[in-house]
Amino acid sequence: MREAVSDRLTRGLTIVGLTGGLALIAFVSLDVDVLLEQQSAQVGWRGEWLEIAEHVVLPLILLMLPMYLGIRLVVRRSLEPLSASARHIDAVKGTERGFRLDTTGFPAELLPFADAINNLLGRLDDVAHRRETAAAEAAHELKTPLAILMLELDRLGGPDAARLKGDVKEMSRLLDQMLLTAQVDAHATAPVPLEMVSLAELAEDVVIWLAPIALEQGKEIVFDRIESGMVMARRELLRAAMRNLVENGLRATPTKGTVFVLVGPGRQFRVRDEGPGLTAEQLDRRVRRLPRSDPDHVGGAGMGLSIVSRIITVHGGSLQTIPKQREIVLVLPDPGTSEV
Amino acid sequence: MRVLIVEDNARLAGLFARGIAEKGFAVDRAGNLAHAEQALRTATYDAMILDLGLPDGDGLAWLRANANMLDLPILVMTARDALGDRVAGLDAGADDYLVKPVDIAELAARLRALLRRPGYRNAPVMRIGDLQFDTAGRTARNGERDIELTRREADLLELLMRRAGTVVNKTAITEALYSFEDPVTPNAIEAIVSRLRHRLLAAGAGEVLITIRGTGYMLRDQAR
Numbered sequence: 195m196r197e198a199v200s201d202r203l204t205r206g207l208t209i210v211g212l213t214g215g216l217a218l219i220a221f222v223s224l225d226v227d228v229l230l231e232q233q234s235a236q237v238g239w240r241g242e243w244l245e246i247a248e249h250v251v252l253p254l255i256l257l258m259l260p261m262y263l264g265i266r267l268v269v270r271r272s273l274e275p276l277s278a279s280a281r282h283i284d285a286v287k288g289t290e291r292g293f294r295l296d297t298t299g300f301p302a303e304l305l306p307f308a309d310a311i312n313n314l315l316g317r318l319d320d321v322a323h324r325r326e327t328a329a330a331e332a333a334h335e336l337k338t339p340l341a342i343l344m345l346e347l348d349r350l351g352g353p354d355a356a357r358l359k360g361d362v363k364e365m366s367r368l369l370d371q372m373l374l375t376a377q378v379d380a381h382a383t384a385p386v387p388l389e390m391v392s393l394a395e396l397a398e399d400v401v402i403w404l405a406p407i408a409l410e411q412g413k414e415i416v417f418d419r420i421e422s423g424m425v426m427a428r429r430e431l432l433r434a435a436m437r438n439l440v441e442n443g444l445r446a447t448p449t450k451g452t453v454f455v456l457v458g459p460g461r462q463f464r465v466r467d468e469g470p471g472l473t474a475e476q477l478d479r480r481v482r483r484l485p486r487s488d489p490d491h492v493g494g495a496g497m498g499l500s501i502v503s504r505i506i507t508v509h510g511g512s513l514q515t516i517p518k519q520r521e522i523v524l525v526l527p528d529p530g531t532s533e534v
Numbered sequence: 535m536r537v538l539i540v541e542d543n544a545r546l547a548g549l550f551a552r553g554i555a556e557k558g559f560a561v562d563r564a565g566n567l568a569h570a571e572q573a574l575r576t577a578t579y580d581a582m583i584l585d586l587g588l589p590d591g592d593g594l595a596w597l598r599a600n601a602n603m604l605d606l607p608i609l610v611m612t613a614r615d616a617l618g619d620r621v622a623g624l625d626a627g628a629d630d631y632l633v634k635p636v637d638i639a640e641l642a643a644r645l646r647a648l649l650r651r652p653g654y655r656n657a658p659v660m661r662i663g664d665l666q667f668d669t670a671g672r673t674a675r676n677g678e679r680d681i682e683l684t685r686r687e688a689d690l691l692e693l694l695m696r697r698a699g700t701v702v703n704k705t706a707i708t709e710a711l712y713s714f715e716d717p718v719t720p721n722a723i724e725a726i727v728s729r730l731r732h733r734l735l736a737a738g739a740g741e742v743l744i745t746i747r748g749t750g751y752m753l754r755d756q757a758r
Contacts, residue, residue: 341613417747
C-alpha cells in the first residue's frame, strides 16, 4: 500500500502535538515544584501531581481529539486541489487533444508538477500532430511523381501501359494505407474528439462510393439497412475501415458475384462476400502480421485488416469473423456506454 | 468548355492540360493561387481543377475565403485520401474531389459530370452518349428516337443524367421528385424507375439505368 501524504502529515502533526504536550507537562511540573515549595510540605508530592493532572494533563487530553480532527480537516482541505484536478483529468481522459490542467487555484508547491504534466501533454499533442502532417507531406511528395507516371502511361497507351497503370494504382493504395496507419497512430497518441455518426448513413456512403467500381468489375454490391444505430466515431477513420472491408470483399468475390453490406442488428457493420471466408485464426494472423510475412498475402491485400482492426480498437469496438456466413463484422460500442 | 487548372508542379499541370485538351476542353494553367485569381478575373471559366497543396497557401482555406466569388464548379484534387480531405473539401465549397493519381479518362468524366450539375452555366441540352435531355423543354431522345416522359419520369431522368456514373440514393430521388406535402408511397420511386427503364429500353438506349440494391439507382456514364 502506497503511503498517502495526508497520513504522513497527520502522523507528523500528531507527534509534534504530543511532544509539545509532554514538554508542557515537564515544564509545568518543574515550575509548580518551585512555586509550591512551601505548600509541598503540606500536600506532599502526590498532591502536587494531582494538581498538575487536574490543570494541565486533563485539558490536554480533552483537547487531543478536537485537535486531531482539526488536523485531519486542515490536511484534507489543503490537499483538495490535487484530488479536484485528478477528477478533472479523469473526466476528459482520452477524448481531447489540446487538453491542459487548469492551474488556477493550484497551491504553489504543486504548480511545478502541474506544469510538468502540461508540458508532457503538449509534447504528446505535438508528436501526434507532427506525425499526421509528416505523413500527409510524404504522401503529397510521393503522389505527385505517381500522378505524373500515370499520365505519361496514359499518353503511351497500349496493353503494357494499362498493366503499369494498375501497378501505379496499387502503389497509391499502399501509400494511402501507410497514411492511414500514421493517422491511427497519431489518434492513439493524442485523440481528437469523436463525433456522433449514423452507422447506416456512413455505410451507405461507402456503398455509393464503391458500387460503380464494383459494376466496372462485373460485380454487385447490395446494401441492407437492418437497423440504424448511432456511434461515436472519427468519421473519416471509420469510413476508411468500412471501405477497406468492402474492397477486401470485392477482391475475394469472383466476377458476377455479390458482396452484401449489412448494417445491424445493433451497432454492427457486416460485409458478406463470396470468398472462402476467414476463420478466427486466419483473421487473427492477418490482423497481427506484417504484410510481407503473410502467406495468404495476395496482391497487397494483407495490410488492410490490421489497419481496420486498429481503427476499430481506437473506437472501442472489435473486428470479428463469422466463417460459416463468410462475414467480417465490425462491432461498435453503444455511444451511451462507450469508454474511449 | 474552358477549364482552369491550378497545379504547382509544372510537368503534372502540362500533362493534365494536354490530356484534357485532347478530350475537347480548352485549358489554361495557373501555378499558384495568385495566378489563379488573376486568371479568374480576366477570363470566364466553366470549371476549375484545384490542387490543394500550393506554394502560396492552402487550397481549402482559399476556397472557403473566396466561396462567394467562385461561381463555377470546382474539382478538388488531393494527394491525401482518407485524411478527411474529401469531407473538408466538399465542406469548403468544392463540387467534387479526386485523389491523385488519376488518369485522363476519369478526370474528363468527372469534369463532364460537374458541368452537368445544376446551378451553374449549364448547357440547355445534356448529352450522355446518344441519350439527350433538353432541360428547358423537358424532352428526351435517344439518337433520333424521341422518348415520351411524364413529369416525374423527366425529373428522374434529369437527376440521374446530371449525376451519371454515380449512385443516387432513394432519399435524394424522393427529395428531388416530390415536395414535402406530397404523400410518397414506398413503391412510388420503384414504379417510376421501372417505367423509365422500359422507355429507355424501348428507345434503344440499352441497360443504362442500373439498380444498386438497397441504396438507389445509377445511370451508366458511357463516356467512362
